[in-house]
Amino acid sequence: MTRVALIAHDEPKPDLVEFARSHEEQLSDYELVATGTTGKRLVAETDLEVERTESGPYGGDMMIGAAVADGRLDGIIFLRDPLRAQPHEPDISALLRICDVHNIPLATNLSSAEFLIEGLENAE
Numbered sequence: 001m002t003r004v005a006l007i008a009h010d011e012p013k014p015d016l017v018e019f020a021r022s023h024e025e026q027l028s029d030y031e032l033v034a035t036g037t038t039g040k041r042l043v044a045e046t047d048l049e050v051e052r053t054e055s056g057p058y059g060g061d062m063m064i065g066a067a068v069a070d071g072r073l074d075g076i077i078f079l080r081d082p083l084r085a086q087p088h089e090p091d092i093s094a095l096l097r098i099c100d101v102h103n104i105p106l107a108t109n110l111s112s113a114e115f116l117i118e119g120l121e122n123a124e
């Protein structure tokens with residue numbers, strides 16, 4: 001089963017919810033995991049089933065990173081806020097790095113998220 005992580009910082013959270021809604025049928029075929037607050041919003045605002053980690057600043061990014069290292073994720077959509085510093089920047093960098101180490105597709109904006117989701121569909 002394809003496993004996808006969905007993460008967004010506060011500012012782009014509405015964009016991620018909107019993205020999830022517009023791809024709801026495809027995403028409902030996948031096992032989804034999200035960081036705490038992102039997952040809460042997705043569960044409240046879509047019909048998707050989403051497993052939740054801790055919130056990002058409380059270790060959620062590291063939990064997603066551990067899943068990457070364990071080979072448990074096929075792709076990550078992570079809408080970062082490029083205009084605001086985050087208190088847990090080291091955790092975010094670690095997540096991006098571990099995706100590169102394990103060659104896991106990672107989309108950090110909506111345009112690349114569209115490519116990623118299309119790629120996952122074609123890979124099935």
Ligand SMILES: O=C(CO)COP(=O)(O)O
Nearest residue numbers: 035036037038055056057
């Ligand atoms: O901070 C995050 C990613 O770095 C996201 O965490 P939340 O989904 O808990 O807001």
